[in-house]
Amino acid sequence: MNYSKTIREYCLQNKGNVFDVSYEMKTHFDMVPYKTLLKILNRLEEEGIIEKYSKGLYIIVNDDPKQDPIISFYASDMNGVVVGYAMYNKYGLTTHQEKPIVIYTRAMETTTKNIGDDYQLIRYPLFFFDNDFKSLIEALDIIENSPMIIDLDVGQMSNVICDLLQYYKDEVLRELIRYHKYQYSTLCTLERMLNDLHIPNKVMEVMMSNHA
Secondary structure (H helix, E strand, C coil), X not given: CCHHHHHHXXXXXXXXXXXXXXXXXXXXXCCCCHHHHHHHHHHXXXXXXXXXXXXXXXXXXXXXXXXXXXXXHHCCCCCEEXXXXXXXXXXXXXXXXXXXXXXXXXXXXXXXXXXXXXXXXXXXXXXXCHHHHHHXXXXXXXXXXXXXXXXXXXXXXXXXXXXHHHHCCHHHHHHHHHHCCCCHHHHHHHHHHHHHCCCCCCHHHHHHHHHC
16 A cells, blocks of 8 residues: 555545544554654645644644634544533524633544634544434533523523423433433433423433443
8 A cells, every 4th residue: 555645545535625644544554653643744734634623633634624623623523512602602502702612522532622722622432423412412512511601592501401401311311421421400401491381301310330
């Protein structure tokens, strides 16, 4: 295999995306020696195909960027989900804005990673299938952090959580709490809201089985 040709073609096929060195080495290019990969990336940077964003992280150049490449890579499709103020702003829960943008993602190898002051990545090693996973993560994040959300629109919060919980499934909650510890009070509130919406659930049973 011609490593340089293969990696160049991969980059040209994924313009506007992120090239996370540690992640790509594990998922796509584990056959390439580390030093060889770095030399190839240096050449691609000199050719203007990629641009260094931070340590171990490159952006594949796109002449017509349409999306934030960090969010597009780490929180797209089944890779992850944006939480925190970026998500609260998206749903109109508050006009207050804060950085960093927080992303739960499976598309990295370390537990956490900060990209400058703008992004905080937290490893969440599961596939984010459709709305089932993302909507419940968003609902739990809002419930758990609602007391701390600045300028929170409580009425809008109720509407948003009501919409998000329409996708609720006990098996999804069971999977989520394997990877993320939610406060007991958060799960109690989740159960109350689901009951109010007449959505069948076994939240307490799922929680207790997780601690068994």
